[in-house]
Amino acid sequence: MGTIELVATRYRPEQDVQPWEQRYTVPCSEDMSLLDALNYIKDELDPSLSHRWSCRMAICGSCGVMVNGEPKLSCKTFLRDYREAGVVQVRALDNLPVERDLVADISGVVEHIEAVKPWLIRHSTAPVDTAHTQTPEQMARYHAFSQCINCALCYAACPQFGRNPAFLGPAALTLAQRYNLDSRDEGSSERMPWLNAEEGVWSCTFVGYCSEVCPKDVDPASAINRGKVASDINYGVNLFRLLRGKSDA
Amino acid sequence: MRRSHEPISWSLFGAGGMLLAFIGPGLIVSTLLLAWLVQDPQALHATLSSGLQHPLARLAALAVIALPLYHTAHRLYHGLHDLHITGPTWLLGGFFYGGATALSALCALWLFSL
Ligand code: SF4
Numbered sequence: 048m049g050t051i052e053l054v055a056t057r058y059r060p061e062q063d064v065q066p067w068e069q070r071y072t073v074p075c076s077e078d079m080s081l082l083d084a085l086n087y088i089k090d091e092l093d094p095s096l097s098h099r100w101s102c103r104m105a106i107c108g109s110c111g112v113m114v115n116g117e118p119k120l121s122c123k124t125f126l127r128d129y130r131e132a133g134v135v136q137v138r139a140l141d142n143l144p145v146e147r148d149l150v151a152d153i154s155g156v157v158e159h160i161e162a163v164k165p166w167l168i169r170h171s172t173a174p175v176d177t178a179h180t181q182t183p184e185q186m187a188r189y190h191a192f193s194q195c196i197n198c199a200l201c202y203a204a205c206p207q208f209g210r211n212p213a214f215l216g217p218a219a220l221t222l223a224q225r226y227n228l229d230s231r232d233e234g235s236s237e238r239m240p241w242l243n244a245e246e247g248v249w250s251c252t253f254v255g256y257c258s259e260v261c262p263k264d265v266d267p268a269s270a271i272n273r274g275k276v277a278s279d280i281n282y283g284v285n286l287f288r289l290l291r292g293k294s295d296a
Numbered sequence: 297m298r299r300s301h302e303p304i305s306w307s308l309f310g311a312g313g314m315l316l317a318f319i320g321p322g323l324i325v326s327t328l329l330l331a332w333l334v335q336d337p338q339a340l341h342a343t344l345s346s347g348l349q350h351p352l353a354r355l356a357a358l359a360v361i362a363l364p365l366y367h368t369a370h371r372l373y374h375g376l377h378d379l380h381i382t383g384p385t386w387l388l389g390g391f392f393y394g395g396a397t398a399l400s401a402l403c404a405l406w407l408f409s410l
């Protein structure tokens with residue numbers, strides 16, 4: 048088992064005026080993830096290093112960091128892939144405020160996600176003794192979009208979110224689509240105003256990097272562009288409403 | 297949340313892109329083929345203009361020219377934003393979309409005066 052150099056960008060708000068880099072030498076075996084390395088540092092070398100994690104299996108979405116400039120889940124990133132590079136540079140996720148060391152503050156992202164009401168909205172009464180049934184085809188329409196773990200890697204990847212944090216961003220717009228496409232949902236009229244806005248789907252210029260970095264193959268870029276079609280149709284329908292003297296929806 | 301009016305330019309952009317992708321290459325190849333078949337440039341011109349006598353054919357020709365113009369204008373407009381080249385929206389929007397509109401109008405004038 049060899050070793051590898053890990054350079055972590057540190058920032059402790061109560062002590063540091065600006066971020067700085069600290070170099071650690073960590074063991075590197077075939078099966079060691081970057082998260083293992085960070086935990087090794089925390090346990091054996093430097094308990095003051097802060098990083099976030101929980102599940103260690105790409106489910107909780109809390110361990111996102113920039114690895115050699117790319118947004119990645121540290122638990123799904125293996126040191127063996129960086130042997131050739133010789134050094135692993137780790138910093139908190141781009142485009143987000145840094146809370147401490149490798150911990151990014153994702154509360155803004157969470158607010159965007161909450162805004163689009165990512166849950167099933169029903170107006171008609173729910174069936175009492177049966178489940179809301181759905182055919183496999185109906186499920187297939189939104190299934191990929193429902194795999195999101197809210198890790199915010201796509202926000203670290205998105206140049207539009209980097210320039211305008213009011214942009215709802217990939218995961219929020221994907222979740223809006225996920226519920227709008229669900230046959231059991233009746234709440235799309237509540238979500239469409241978010242999609243229709245400048246800060247909604249229309250801030251996306253289809254860079255597509257979000258889909259490249261997504262660890263769950265959610266393909267947010269495709270969700271947003273399907274959202275553009277939905278918003279486009281909504282615009283046309285609304286225009287007809289206005290022409291017929293009805294109020295703006 | 298204020299509704300964005302981007303759907304207008306995006307629809308034109310999308311229509312232009314679809315048109316280019318689906319019939320653009322075929323159109324170029326068939327025009328070349330026609331030029332090759334009808335060797336004489338004057339005869340070629342006569343063939344094409346007789347094809348453009350029908351108003352529907354003129355409309356189709358206008359669509360094939362105008363929609364890709366809007367497509368290009370839209371891509372350039374947003375491309376500038378991505379390259380961090382910014383300016384007042386009325387100026388950039390006016391230049392690109394206004395340019396596409398002016399060229400389309402010119403083309404319509406010319407097509408329908410044939
Ligand atoms: S869409 Fe993908 S990258 Fe974005 S938050 Fe969800 S799982 Fe993470």
Ligand code: FES
Pocket residue numbers: 100101102103104105106107108109110111120121122123
């Ligand atoms: S630790 Fe849960 S996703 Fe990485």
